[in-house]
Amino acid sequence: MLKPHSDTDAQEERATGLKRFRQSLVVRIAFLLSLALLPIGLVAMGQSWRALNITNDNLQASIHARTSVLVEPERRALFTKLGTARTLADTLGAADLEIEECTAIMLRVLETSPRLAFAGLLEEGAVSRCNSMGRTFDFLPDPRSEELFANPEPYITFNPQGSASELPVMIVAYPTFDDGGGLKGFVTISFETEPLLQSDGSFDLDGDVALITFNKFGDTLSTFTPEGNIDNYLPNGLALEGFVNQGDTFFTATSQNGDTRLISVVPILPGEVYALGSWGRTALQRTTAPWFTISTLLFPFLMWLVGIVVAVTSLNRLVLRHIRDLGRRMRRFANFRDVESSERISDAPSEIQMINGTFESMADQLLRDEADLENAVFEREVLLKEVHHRVKNNLQLISSIINMQVRQVSSPEAVSALRQFQDRVTSLASVHRALYQEPSLTHIRFDVLLGDLVAQVDPSGTPGHQPVEITLDMDSVTLLPDQTSPLAMVTTEALSNALKYGGSGQDGVFRLHVTLKETQEADRTRVRLTIENSVDGTSGGDTRGGLGRRLILAFASQLNADLKESREGDRYALSVSFEYQPFTPE
Template identity: 40%
Template sequence: MNPGERTSSLDVERESRQTAANGTDRKRPRSLLTIVAGILTLALLPVGIIAVLQTTRAMQVADATYRADRLAEAVRIATPEREAILSALGLASGLADALAVLEPGSEDCMRLLQQSAETQPRMSFIGFVEPGGISRCNSTGGMVELEPTVQADALFANPRTGLSFDASGEVTKAPVIIVSQPVRASDGALRGFLSLSFPARMLEEARDRLGFGPEVQLVTFRANGDILTASTDGALVEDILPDFLSLSELVGGGSQSFAAMNRAGEARQFAIVPIAPGQAYALASWPARGPLPGQTLLFLSSLSFPVAMWLVSLAVAMLSMQRLVLRPIGALRRAMRSFADRRQIPISPTLHDSASELRDIEGTFHRMAETITRDEADLENKVYEREVLLREVHHRVKNNLQLMSSIMNMQARRATSPEVRAAIRDLQDRLASLATVHGKLYQSPDMARVRADTLIDDVARQLAALGSSARTPLRLDFDLEPVTMEPDQAAPLALLTAEAVTNALKYVEPDEEGACWLRIRLTRDEAAEDGAIELTIENSIAPGAQTEGASGLGSLLIRAFASQLEASLRQTVSDGRYAVIVRFAPAPRQGRNA
């Protein structure tokens, strides 16, 4: 392999590595299978959603039907209480209107209430209660004096139709439900209350005849939450009520059915229905129902159908893609990678049994690869010829400069004037700097880039060896960072260095400590936006020593080379040292041309 081919191979390998590194920095693309799976999922998602919605709707309808059934059942369970309370309220309303025109102690009043008790055998007591709790007109035929109670006082303070439960039964000596109806005179004045009572045991017997099991629980209560009757013992009534609501909070919602925990911690299904709107309500409860028969299976089936469709579609799509797309694309990718990494082209087509579109792509790739291979071979030959020509040019320029330096050396030995010999010596130094630059370009493996740090080191050491005297030892200090730049910048930088070092050697003097030194520093400012390069050349001088003025040839050349570099130039004298500081931006790297 010739040098041009070797250089081109290195460039290709370097660009391949850079491309791979850039690829890893970016997010890895999704595979084709992942994309297809996502598309199938989106396509079948509406089917799954519709199936789930339909199943959910069916379950909601079943739940609504169940709640309606519980409400109807609650109405049937509360039928004895409903009939008894409504009958008592109607009778009380009618008798109160009749008593409005009768005297409480008259025989007509007594006869009316006794006849009413005979026609209503369920009523255990009917009486007209006057203020103070005295009943002179009642179904018992005698005067009854009732003990004052909080409920009675509240009724006289705020007359209204009332319902209450008396566990002891002051007249009947048995638990009774009491209905109270205000009796008013024609002028609206309150005369007293008509009080009806019927035994609670009668309601229990009626419920037993309906045949409800022990799991059904019933509570009737007033609008303010006071309990009238319950299907369980009085001590356990609180345990069968809903845990999160009071009875008075259930009144405003009308008929309703809901599931909740009771205060005993059991899951129950509750139903509330009005018995006498605004007066009495019934709350029934049953053990909470579990899932409807087949409910779980129905819900799972609604999900399994779209899932099964998705799995089958995905399996078919994966097998088809693997056989018809991925396998041929994998073979084509391996062929392309082999060509990209090693420039190897498959001898024969590998997609002979694939789709026509993929075969067309493979044929196009083979033609493209052959064209690229031929073009790269031509480019490598041209690059090699150009580099050989450039190396020959730099070599000849270097030899010609050395020849001119030798001729000038011969002329210097024949010159009699010290000024002429010094001028010729200055020209020789400048020619030596140019020869060093061309020598570096000739020896560099990359003709387009030059190591500025090694170039400056060689130029400075060569001039220091020629210009330092034996009686004044010169200490050289180098701090050179590795910097690579274009030849168009390296040449003026080397010449600027040569002029600055020549001036430094001309004016170097021992400092306060008696030492002569020359320091050269080359740095790159990575923090700067343009990555500026800074060159500093400083030498020791005696305190109060004078340096070359701005009109000297060396200073003029330094400014000219700095202008050529588009650099900023500073020359400072301080603390026994003289410094030349040059700062410039590196030129952007140019591409390799054929």
């Protein structure tokens, strides 16, 4: 019946498998190689991060450059108008002109610049008497203009409906001062705005860029979007004035539409006007290919993986497959004593070839030594069997001589003594016959020998020569020769006494029962031989201390056996129990 496979056995198998896996040469080589590659991997990781940072810097520079290129027309226009306003401011500040002279200058400026909608001097109180319109203008009060008169500085803004031209105009204002440093006012130039990007095909917009220009106060000057409002392309809560005086700025943000955008802020006129470009993911994809980022990040891992694969493949090809083949041949030699040659050993490294040569030489030597030992053992067994055979023949010869002597003796007592001596000799001859007939010279099947000894029982030795009913109950018991001979002699003497002193039982039948049992007591094996015979009411065992009894005691002493006698009714039993002696070669 198969033994059930328990959870404990499964856990032990998993633990054993895990231990073997950890102790395998491939795992150890992979671990050591990983340690060896760790510094190189760290250096490669650092280089990868550096490459990614360089790529990110290149991306920023590329986005900044493309944003600057897109707003370059706007920058040139503003730079030109700001230069015109600065020139007029210097002219008006250096000369004390009348209103008519000032107006004539403004008209000439208007004539030379077709896009100009208005040119004039804005005095404190938002009044312009000198302008290209030739009349006085009262502009609406503006908190921003009042602040500028308090702190005069250049100013650029956008007005969707100019007060003079009533057109969407860009306004450029520049302060002018008299010789004493007093503020005369602001030279103001307004010009019609044009779309931020011209659709003349000169720009590749990728279809995913939005632009906005703003002044130093965060006011929007111009915008461009592929579609919809500019706010859809900007992050929530973006404060444009925060980018003033910051130089080039680059960051990634989420727009109000939920799209991830690349934000680039570049100055158009530093300190005055700035441009913000909102770029979609297509800009990132065109600037740096995804395979480059992936390969850069995976390079250290791929380097480690390639190193492990190369090492394991080389280890398997150069070492492990030859070791496995050598191990298989060793197991075959251990199980079948067959030295199998290897066809692939010529490809193995010289060290493994040397080990293979040592194994083959050792195997050949072992086979020769085993053959010599087998021959020696065979010769010894033949010699011992011949010795036992000759001893058996000599004992049988002695038994025949005793038998011849019995025929010449007339005294019944002498005949009985010679018969008993003949039985003892025959018993010893049976032991030696069993020794040379057994395949092994170190073990004897005593149950077989016991059957032969019982078969030799001569009923003529019983009182009145009455027939004997013999029964056997025997286990298969194998003993050493050192225990077989004494036990055989005990059996012979016990059977002789049973026939000599036994008799018919209450049922009138002479019975003889022989039992041989092998039992386990703790961790020891014991053998028990019991010979039981029937007795009549007046006889018993050998209570007179005859030679047979003394021989039984002597041979039992050689076995270190426990000898017990018992009498129950018409049954007398002799029991011999001793410990089985295992074979221990000297």
